[in-house]
Amino acid sequence: MKLKKTFLAVAAALPLLSANVLADTVTAADLKERVFGSLFGEYYMPDTDKTESAAWSYMEKDWGYGIELGYYLTENWALRAEYARMEMQSKLDGTDVNGNRYGIDAMYHLSNMPALYLVGGIKRMDAAQNTTAFNLGVGYKHFFNQNFALFAEANRYQGIDESYGDAGIKLGMSYLFGSAAAKAAPTPAPAPAPVRAQPVAPVPVADTDGDGVPDNIDNCAGTPAVHKVDASGCTVYVEKMAAVGDIDIEVRFPFDSAVVGAEQRDDVDNLGAFMQRFTESTVMIEGHASNIGNPAYNMRLSERRATAVADILKNDFNVDPSRISAVGYGVTKPRVEGNTPEAHAANQRIEAKVTAKIKEPVLR
Structure with a gap:
């Protein structure tokens, strides 16, 4: 019960961190179709049953570290692969109970608050025993610019082949490769329609020889009707x-x-x-x-x-x-x-x- 209260407290604190401490500078559209990599440290908290069981070597809460590689599929969805090294000790005699954790996650970023995301995935762990678990969690990324972000994330790991419920809190740094797609410039407001003056009817000009050139600019009067003429009314040869x-x-x-x-x-x-x-x-x-x-x-x-x-x-x-x-x-x-x-x-x-x-x- 104490472990669950700790997990819920961390999860509840992330939105407060987003609202009161970190100022987000990246929109959801800036994340789309970009690759990211992360390094993190983790405080891992095994289920109470593990800390009191010889089968689990009486493993104690301890620190770990890991890496992630992911890709933003859309403005909301991303996939990532994770590897973590779990550096834990036995509460009984202080011996190492080290292990590895690796798996994949799906991440969903909220449209109106892209720094805040939900995460879920499946993991394989070999600390004390080889087990498989699915995880659910919540996280927050604060972007310092278009490439660097600091993140915090809390997860609960629920055993599938063994009955346990672990928890972990990550703190790390992410790097987004490339740059955000250029945003289209806003469409300018249409200019007001000009006030048109009333058209003045043109005064007709005579074309005596009927060649299509008015007499006032016709330099070759009387050209044959079958001849093609230029702008001056003269035959084209x-x-x-x-x-x-x-x-x-x-x-x-x-x-x-x-x-x-x-x-x-x-x-x-x-x-x-x-x-x-x-x-x-x-x-x-x-x-x-x-x-x-x-x-x-x-x-x-x-x-x-x-x-x-x-x-x-x-x-x-x-x-x-x-x-x-x-x-x-x-x-x-x-x-x-x-x-x-x-x-x-x-x-x-x-x-x-x-x-x-x-x-x-x-x-x-």
């Missing part, structure tokens, strides 16, 4: 390289000659001026011949004549050679079929195929 067509160059060569005479330069000069103006244009000079004489000879002759025109563009108009190609086709691409004087005159020619950058309007 896209540039691309495209063939601008074949240009016939009327160059007459003396018999068996590839020299361009001065009287034959007008068309060549016009082509050179065009390529000087449009610096991204390119040209393919094609030499053709009539179907008179040896075809192989006519092929070489057409090549020399095409090269002669290309050289004029390079040398007299400074057109980059990379922009000029020259090829002879001989009699292979006649403009007019037949062996008449008219067909021969039409086929004795030089053609220029010009490609230049052109601008095309983008359509809606």
Whole structure:
């Protein structure tokens, strides 16, 4: 009975310690999903029957020590494993009655007072005899900061395979590993809705050409309705390289000659001026011949004549050679079929195929 009164007195004192002495600085949310370890000293009080029984070596109340390792599963629940060394003596002759205690506990922390907790578990003890007991108790942890805490705990150990009721009081230090999860910032109060001025109806602005740009900012009045326009009302163009067509160059060569005479330069000069103006244009000079004489000879002759025109563009108009190609086709691409004087005159020619950058309007 005296042992039970001592246990109840300690259990009743823990809430008073929480309320009057220690100031808690950690909330239940700060404990969640954290590992903790503890070192403790313990005053162990065997059942009165043990102190008066030879089977229990007349063990006396005495001190012990131990370690704990645990984990906070939620804001309220935690699990821990415990090992304690029980350093007790025999009341009869003072000999050692040492033993070990180890087991697991479940801990429940009160939501409105997380420093105060209830504990229950099962233990195996080998002091004097090997026995198993379940324990129930109450404890208190005072947190100095997010990691260190001082704790006090009282337990009653009720034998399962042997009939006894021991008690123990622990004092120790706990260390919580890691840090508490960051707390979400409070949601700020919504700002008051601004007072909105009454909308003023806009004054319509004319769009004479119907391109979607008002006349007061339209810099290109009268654009076609099918053209896409920019913010200034002007047609949007896209540039691309495209063939601008074949240009016939009327160059007459003396018999068996590839020299361009001065009287034959007008068309060549016009082509050179065009390529000087449009610096991204390119040209393919094609030499053709009539179907008179040896075809192989006519092929070489057409090549020399095409090269002669290309050289004029390079040398007299400074057109980059990379922009000029020259090829002879001989009699292979006649403009007019037949062996008449008219067909021969039409086929004795030089053609220029010009490609230049052109601008095309983008359509809606």
